[in-house]
Amino acid sequence: MRIVPQSFFLPLLLCALAGSVAAHDDDPKILDRQAPYVGPGYRPGTWISAASGGISAIGAQGIGGSQSLTNLSDDHMVFDSSGVELLSWLPLKELDSSAFSGNDCWGYVSPSGREYAIMGLSRGTAFVEISLPSDPVVVGHITGPQSLWRDVKVYGSHAYIVSEGGGGIQVIDLGGIDSGVVNQVNTVNTGGVSSTHNVAIDEDSGFLYRCGGSTGQGIRVYSLSNPANPSYVGAWNGRYVHDVQVVTYTSGPYSGRQIAFACGGFGNGSNQTGLSILDVTNKNNITVRAMLQYPGAAYSHQACLSPDRQLLYLDDELDETGTLTTTTHVIDVSDIDSPVVAGTFSNDRKAIGHNLYTLGDKIFEANYRSGLRIFETSVSPLATEVAFFDTYPANDSAHFNGMWSCYPYFPSGTVIGSDMERGLFVLWVGDPKLTLELVGLPPTTLSPDGGTVDLRINQDSPGDLQAGTERLYYDVGGGLVEAPLTPLGGDLFQASFPSLPCLSEVRWFVGARSQDGILWTYPKEAPYNNLDALVAYGEAIAFADDMEIDRGWTVGAPDDDANAGMWERTTPVPEAAAPEEDHSPSGTACWVTEVGNDVDGGRTTLNSPIIDLTGWSDPVLDFWLWFETRNFPTPLDNCRIEVRSGAGEWVLLERVEGATLTESSNWRHRQFRLADWITLGPDVQVRFRARDAEFDSRVEVAVDDFKISEGVCSCASTNYCVAQQNSVGLSAQIYSTGTSQIAQNDFVLGASGAVPGNLGLFFYGPLRTQLPLAEGTLCVGGGAVGIQRLQPPVTIDALGSAIRPVDFTSLPSSPLEGGITAGSTWDFQFWYRDPAGGPGGSNLSNGLEVIFCP
Numbered sequence: 001m002r003i004v005p006q007s008f009f010l011p012l013l014l015c016a017l018a019g020s021v022a023a024h025d026d027d028p029k030i031l032d033r034q035a036p037y038v039g040p041g042y043r044p045g046t047w048i049s050a051a052s053g054g055i056s057a058i059g060a061q062g063i064g065g066s067q068s069l070t071n072l073s074d075d076h077m078v079f080d081s082s083g084v085e086l087l088s089w090l091p092l093k094e095l096d097s098s099a100f101s102g103n104d105c106w107g108y109v110s111p112s113g114r115e116y117a118i119m120g121l122s123r124g125t126a127f128v129e130i131s132l133p134s135d136p137v138v139v140g141h142i143t144g145p146q147s148l149w150r151d152v153k154v155y156g157s158h159a160y161i162v163s164e165g166g167g168g169i170q171v172i173d174l175g176g177i178d179s180g181v182v183n184q185v186n187t188v189n190t191g192g193v194s195s196t197h198n199v200a201i202d203e204d205s206g207f208l209y210r211c212g213g214s215t216g217q218g219i220r221v222y223s224l225s226n227p228a229n230p231s232y233v234g235a236w237n238g239r240y241v242h243d244v245q246v247v248t249y250t251s252g253p254y255s256g257r258q259i260a261f262a263c264g265g266f267g268n269g270s271n272q273t274g275l276s277i278l279d280v281t282n283k284n285n286i287t288v289r290a291m292l293q294y295p296g297a298a299y300s301h302q303a304c305l306s307p308d309r310q311l312l313y314l315d316d317e318l319d320e321t322g323t324l325t326t327t328t329h330v331i332d333v334s335d336i337d338s339p340v341v342a343g344t345f346s347n348d349r350k351a352i353g354h355n356l357y358t359l360g361d362k363i364f365e366a367n368y369r370s371g372l373r374i375f376e377t378s379v380s381p382l383a384t385e386v387a388f389f390d391t392y393p394a395n396d397s398a399h400f401n402g403m404w405s406c407y408p409y410f411p412s413g414t415v416i417g418s419d420m421e422r423g424l425f426v427l428w429v430g431d432p433k434l435t436l437e438l439v440g441l442p443p444t445t446l447s448p449d450g451g452t453v454d455l456r457i458n459q460d461s462p463g464d465l466q467a468g469t470e471r472l473y474y475d476v477g478g479g480l481v482e483a484p485l486t487p488l489g490g491d492l493f494q495a496s497f498p499s500l501p502c503l504s505e506v507r508w509f510v511g512a513r514s515q516d517g518i519l520w521t522y523p524k525e526a527p528y529n530n531l532d533a534l535v536a537y538g539e540a541i542a543f544a545d546d547m548e549i550d551r552g553w554t555v556g557a558p559d560d561d562a563n564a565g566m567w568e569r570t571t572p573v574p575e576a577a578a579p580e581e582d583h584s585p586s587g588t589a590c591w592v593t594e595v596g597n598d599v600d601g602g603r604t605t606l607n608s609p610i611i612d613l614t615g616w617s618d619p620v621l622d623f624w625l626w627f628e629t630r631n632f633p634t635p636l637d638n639c640r641i642e643v644r645s646g647a648g649e650w651v652l653l654e655r656v657e658g659a660t661l662t663e664s665s666n667w668r669h670r671q672f673r674l675a676d677w678i679t680l681g682p683d684v685q686v687r688f689r690a691r692d693a694e695f696d697s698r699v700e701v702a703v704d705d706f707k708i709s710e711g712v713c714s715c716a717s718t719n720y721c722v723a724q725q726n727s728v729g730l731s732a733q734i735y736s737t738g739t740s741q742i743a744q745n746d747f748v749l750g751a752s753g754a755v756p757g758n759l760g761l762f763f764y765g766p767l768r769t770q771l772p773l774a775e776g777t778l779c780v781g782g783g784a785v786g787i788q789r790l791q792p793p794v795t796i797d798a799l800g801s802a803i804r805p806v807d808f809t810s811l812p813s814s815p816l817e818g819g820i821t822a823g824s825t826w827d828f829q830f831w832y833r834d835p836a837g838g839p840g841g842s843n844l845s846n847g848l849e850v851i852f853c854p
Contacts, residue, residue: 045134083387105418120150134519140182162196204248234283315353436522474508502713536711538851552609561602583704590704626702636693721779727837732845760832774840779847788818
């Protein structure tokens, strides 16, 4: 997806903000502004519905047009998370095309039970139906004064919106929202200045409280006895109030009292900042019950009571700008006349704590650059982080970007979060209602004759699965095709692919809905994240490297001029913009720009070995790339991927740059058909050129799981590699007889030219290689599967020959364990003793690559 550089938007953004009223003098939020994200969001259910055109539950149907998996960007943004699932995501542009920032959020449930997210934006407020959380729909937008700050709360069937930009209280009628109608029915400007920082409502008593808005403003109180026309009834201006929670006690010593827990201080709220506990029962005589300044107070921002009202959890917006990690202050308010500090809790992040809410034994915190953080309370006042969803992938530093607020109170369990630059996130916290997982690894090839993939759909609770919604979705380039999964009993299902054109590429995923309409998929975040496979009987590999050993890569080019961050093959170390680990499932190493240093001052080049593609017709270059930039990168911060044949000119396959990818930290899959770019020959080479052109920017690049291969549309075997001469003056050759059709089971390996009277052993593996071993050359690599030996050894006859029938049924059933199955490709070789051949005492044949058919 195309990401416009922040440097393009920033001057426009600052000009827009210059007209906004600040929440308090020199508010640092202004200085930390970044351009809004402008790439695609994530609405899986909506996308599938548009692509499938309402396919029925029975049969399969091809979908043409632009709704194709191949049209979805490989560069969708991926967010780090634990214990939280992304259900959907609407960027700012989908909420309001003119929005340059987002702010607060709240929720509304209509009498019919339909659920709505409400999110404040720089130029208004958006209303989004999330009753089907995978299919969010924007149903309305109310324009408001331009401002970075906006807040909204709901009482009955009305929403009340306030802003630092003025405009008083906007009163919104939600009575027709199920029909897509959202109307502003009133504007209330009584009670002094028209600007407001926050709004709170005590639903039990029916009173609304406006907070802040200008220096010295405390709270202004309005009766909601007529919800469409709030009436001003009183105020308290003893201190500036940044935010407040007001509750009515219904039992205990404070029964009948309306108590406000106000965060703020003198001036703009930072002077003698802390907690004020007010008795607001009599709006004409609001009294102070207690005031508390907790240790280390910098700017008392917002607080929320525990469900039993014994504890108050408070976030300070400026204490993390020092040496603290994200800190939540815990105050014992069981005696509202004598509150005491009970302690603090934190995590290992530096992000600023902003808005938090409690629900049961959970605390949901929107902590700017570290996103949504969820803590679980224990019998003590402390709490432990148990889940998170990070909407700002670049870092967790103490700056004012990322998630502004959250709302965890929907009856369905759906949670929403509002992000300043990235918009509205719809989330699920806890165990997914459905978990889809394949039985084994995803296939890299699918037979042209069709094939099946087995999977499990695990339910969190019995009955969670909406029967009949289990689906396979695939695309071979002509549009989305949807087909039902076949139940196999219990939690097992089977996805069936029909006959498909050989050498075509299939993108696919599987999905099912829970009873509440949420779409759950494998892989997660499909269709934007999907699987791909080559349609072929097998795959012939010209070169493959998982980077675990040195296979001949080199570093350097004549015009390289970087002074730091040169390429090296090593285990990556999680830091700044670098990957946390390599890409290989079973490995640890990759090629990465120098651990401990990003690329600085110019260009550094990584060169592949020379690869012989003589006789190949349509080889595909396939690899995984890590590319991340930080600190306002420009298009000059990039990685060029180039290829050439012989001494020809380098051809640019792709230039990955800071304006091309997002700040998302994840490995990216890249594929190129080389015949479209170069003339195939004996000396093809690929190179990666990482460049840093900006003094302050960071550039980190890594490459892993590099492969050049070609699909095969018929059963075939090919000799490769060169055998070394043995003590009888011959080079042993390996061959096969019978067929490579699994159903026939008549495959026989043979070797000739070995040393008579000695023992030998046939073996096989998934990769080609060329490494010296004893007096010969090892041509077979084991990879993650390992070398598979065909026991027992055989005796070489007087003619120097040996044979070994291979019974497919006696081998493991899974290719992951060495099983020879239809569609699999294996490389074979023959090892034999040669005592007179040299100190190694043994030698090897050449290699034989075999592609097996059904």
